[in-house]
Amino acid sequence: MSFVQTGGxxxxxxxxxxxxxxxxxxxxxxxxxxxTIRVPGAAHRLPRADIRSVALWGPDWAPPGxxxxxxxxxxxxxPPYVLFWSFRRPALxxxxxxxxxxxxx
Numbered sequence: 001m002s003f004v005q006t007g008g009x010x011x012x013x014x015x016x017x018x019x020x021x022x023x024x025x026x027x028x029x030x031x032x033x034x035x036t037i038r039v040p041g042a043a044h045r046l047p048r049a050d051i052r053s054v055a056l057w058g059p060d061w062a063p064p065g066x067x068x069x070x071x072x073x074x075x076x077x078x079p080p081y082v083l084f085w086s087f088r089r090p091a092l093x094x095x096x097x098x099x100x101x102x103x104x105x
Contacts, residue, residue, distance in 0.1 A: 003030040003095035008065065008085035009039050011078075018081055023065060028084045030095045035071060037084060046082070050074045054096060055104040057083055069096070069103075 009026035012018020021039045029036040035046045050073050058067035068085040069092065086092045093103055 004028070005086060005088065005092050007068065007087060009037055010081070010083040010085070012081050013079060014081050015083070018079065023085065023087065026084065028092070030099050032099045037082065044078050046071060046073050046075065046078070051101070053104055054101050060089065
């Protein structure tokens with residue numbers, strides 16, 4: 001099972017100390033064994049064993065692009081703050097749950 005969504009991404013030390021890629025410059029691929037975030041010049045694979053949490057970011061009623069998910073992980077080679085902006089968060093959440101990732105709401 002694989003699900004790919006185009007959106008935006010924010011990677012860095014925190015929300016404020018990060019680099020942001022707006023739509024359509026990021027993609028998130030959901031597989032049962034890993035999440036992969038692609039931004040120009042880089043692909044970051046987060047194996048399932050290294051994912052500590054997947055949490056909703058922003059309210060469901062937010063305007064398109066102002067909601068997404070934050071992925072907590074234990075990878076030292078990847079910035080600690082990983083946010084994926086989504087225009088279709090319900091479809092993304094459905095794909096994550098179908099792949100077995102628990103979502104913190």
